[in-house]
Amino acid sequence: MNKSGITLLLIGATGLVGRTMLIVLEETDVPVAGLIPIASADSRGKTVDYAGRSWTVDSLEDSTWKDAQAALLSAGSGIARRWVPILAEAGITCIDNSSAFRGNENIPLVVPEVNGSIIKHDDRIIANPNCSTIQLAVVLAPLHEAFGLEEVIVSTYQSASGAGQKGRNALSEEAAGNQSEQSPFPHQLYDNLIPAIGSCGDNGFFQEEMKLVHETRRILNLPDLKVFPAVVRVPVPYCHGEAVHLKFKSEIEPDLARELLASQKGIIVLDDPDDNFYPTPIECAGKDEVFVGRIRQMPGEKQSLDIWIVADNLRKGAALNAVQILQRLVDEEYLEL
Ligand SMILES: NC(=O)c1ccc[n+]([C@@H]2O[C@H](COP(=O)([O-])OP(=O)(O)OC[C@H]3O[C@@H](n4cnc5c(N)ncnc54)[C@H](OP(=O)(O)O)[C@@H]3O)[C@@H](O)[C@H]2O)c1
Structure with missing residues (x-):
């Protein structure tokens, strides 16, 4: 040394x-x-x-x-x-x-x-x-500590760079009107959405979906946490987005959640939907933090919360x-x- x-x-x-x-x-x-x-x-x-x-x-x-x-x-x-x-x-x-x-x-x-x-x-x-689990865990951990997490329904919107240099290249080549010889994706990604990442298991879930289940449980030390994932590869170069529905043991209020998340190191809350203010991949690319917005609750569902999370898959991910x-x-x- x-x-x-x-x-x-x-x-x-x-x-x-x-x-x-x-x-x-x-x-x-x-x-x-x-x-x-x-x-x-x-x-x-x-x-x-x-x-x-x-x-x-x-x-x-x-x-x-x-x-x-x-x-x-x-x-x-x-x-x-x-x-x-x-x-x-x-x-x-x-x-x-x-x-x-x-x-x-x-x-x-x-x-x-x-x-x-x-x-x-x-x-x-x-x-x-x-990568998709890291940004989810960063946001779920403080919410779990305060309100007791019971269930997570998460749909991911994952960028091309999540599949490495070949994935990033494939999107650029397709955007330029060429076919990508070395694309890691099973379909054209440009102008498209691919609801599959990794290989499909016997249970009908893709590898990336089961990673979200197992790794979220391990990191949060919640072996019985209910996690229902759906992953989608989207024609975006950098950053993964996640639309997340959460159920808690205790009642939760969006304002409380907003305040709690904004106080965490490494999380930035961007949440003023009336003003079109919420995280998007272009704004979050190259940044270290995990960004959260669209914090809301369906009327009458006091133990639930819906949120939108974006982070740079190459940075925090x-x-x-x-x-x-x-x-x-x-x-x-x-x-x-
Ligand atoms: N991309 C993401 O967002 C992300 C997020 C989380 C985790 N990961 C994981 O991180 C790893 C790398 O991802 P990436 O996106 O950086 O992929 P990448 O752009 O394809 O880079 C792969 C790297 O591995 C090297 N490599 C390949 N074969 C090798 C060998 N035999 N010996 C030594 N090095 C070798 C490559 O070298 P050459 O340049 O010489 O080929 C290159 O440096 C993967 O396990 C991936 O699952 C990726």
């Missing part, structure tokens, strides 16, 4: 999330003294910029990763399953953005402001939740949340600086 900071392994450094991590890292106080950027063999020799200099991208097979104290991974679940156990065994604390370890009860699944305290000193693997976990490890002195 270098006295001035950690040596950080960044796996997936050339991808959408990896590049956003580099930007977010520069904006935080995480003391990074050395960076080891990793990507596929196709990217070997490319460079990424961080802290005013260029760093050459390497492959895991060839790199000097043993010098690292921590690793941020955003290279998919296959790489994570193969490499995380090896890195963790070598004493490197791994924060993984893929779904590889999110279902493992022995591995913390963390949104720092909600359940960061579950991380223990000797945890070597920490899972970063799915991925890179920022992972870097906040890393920051917590540093602050708690779990990484020996």
Whole structure:
């Protein structure tokens, strides 16, 4: 360990999330003294910029990763399953953005402001939740604490960049009137809506829908929470929107909810529908916070609330949340600086 900071392994450094991590890292106080950027063999020799200099991208097979104290991974679940156990065994604390370890009860699944305290000193693997779950959990946690959450009905409106660089490229190519050869989507996305993300399970729900169920329950520590999800890929480059209907144990008032949410660090309430004031993806892209608007209650349904949530899937939905976990490890002195 270098006295001035950690040596950080960044796996997936050339991808959408990896590049956003580099930007977010520069904006935080995480003391990074050395960076080891990793990507596929196709990217070997490319460079990424961080802290005013260029760093050459390497492959895991060839790199000097043993010098690292921590690793941020955003290279998919296959790489994570193969490499995380090896890195963790070598004493490197791994924060993984893929779904590889999110279902493992022995591995913390963390949104720092909600359940960061579950991380223990000797945890070597920490899972970063799915992007649509992170923004939902950030908003549900304070509401649950105050009013007791019973049921969540959530419809997502997920951007093209949620499917990585290929997804982002597909939308641009289709918008320019071309067919995208490498589109990760099962249909044209431009001018369209696709009510499916991931593969469909035997129960008729798509993978992304079941992630919302399982991960929300885990993060909020509510194993029996009723969650009814529907996911839709929309032709928007950045940010996921979510229309959410909530049921609580106690009565709740929209004004109280508005006040409570506005007082939370990391949440911004934009809610004046008469003036067309509510969060939209264009305004929220590139921002760190989770934005909430359209806070309302159906007359007579005093234990319910309807809300609209938007966040940048690459920021709070991925890179920022992972870097906040890393920051917590540093602050708690779990990484020996
Ligand atoms: N996009 C989102 O909103 C989002 C949100 C939450 C979680 N995630 C998760 O984050 C991960 C990355 O997503 P992304 O959107 O950044 O995807 P992406 O843009 O496709 O980037 C993938 C990255 O993985 C690298 N990679 C591929 N094969 C590799 C290998 N064999 N060894 C090392 N690196 C390899 C790629 O390198 P090359 O450039 O060389 O191909 C690239 O740097 C995925 O697990 C995804 O599920 C994404």
